[in-house]
Amino acid sequence: DETTTAAKEISIATQQQRSASDQVVAAMTQVSDVSRQYAVGSKQSAVAAAKIGLGVATVVGLAFVLIPGPLLGVFNLNDGEAGQIGRQLLAYLAVSGLFVTVALSFTGALQGTGDTRSPLYISIVSQVLVPIGICTFFQNFTGARGLQASDIWLAIVCGHATRATL
Secondary structure, three states, X not given: OHHHHHHHHHHHHHHHHHHHHHHHHHHHHHHHHHHHHHHHHHHHHHHHHHHHHHHHHHHHHHHHHHOHHHHHHOOOOOOHHHHHHHHHHHHHXXXXXXXXXXXXXXXXXXXXXXXXXXXHHHHHXXXXXXXXXXXXXXXXXXXXXXXXXXXXXXXXXXXHHHHHHO
C-alpha cells in the first residue's frame, strides 16, 4: 500500500511539474510576442517621428537659406564678416538639421527598446571619429590654406549624415 501511495504522489507531483513547466513556457512565449510587438511599434513610432521631424527641419532649413538676414538680425549679425560667416553656417545647418532629425528619431527608438550600446557606438563614430578625421585631413593635406571654418562645418555635417545612416 505504501508503495502504491508513494507512486501516486510521485505521479501527481510529476504532472504538476509538467503543468507548471507548460505554464512557464506559455508565459515566456507571451513575453516574446509582446516584445516583438513593442519592437514593431517602436520602429513605426521612429519612422513617424522622423517624418514629422523632417517636415519641421525642412521648414527651418528653408528659413535658414531663404531668410538668413532677419534670423541673423536677431543677434545683430547682419553686417560684415560676421554676417557672411553666419550665412555660410546657416546653409550648413539647413542640411545638417535633416540628418540630425533622422538620427535622433532612430537613436531614441533604439534607446526605448533598451539598446543603449548601439547609440553609444554610433555617437562615438559619428560625433568624434568622423569629424576629427575630416578636420585632421583638411589640416594636414590642404597645403597652406589649413583648416577653415567651412571645413569644420562640413565635418560636422558628415558626422550627422553618418549618424543618420548608422
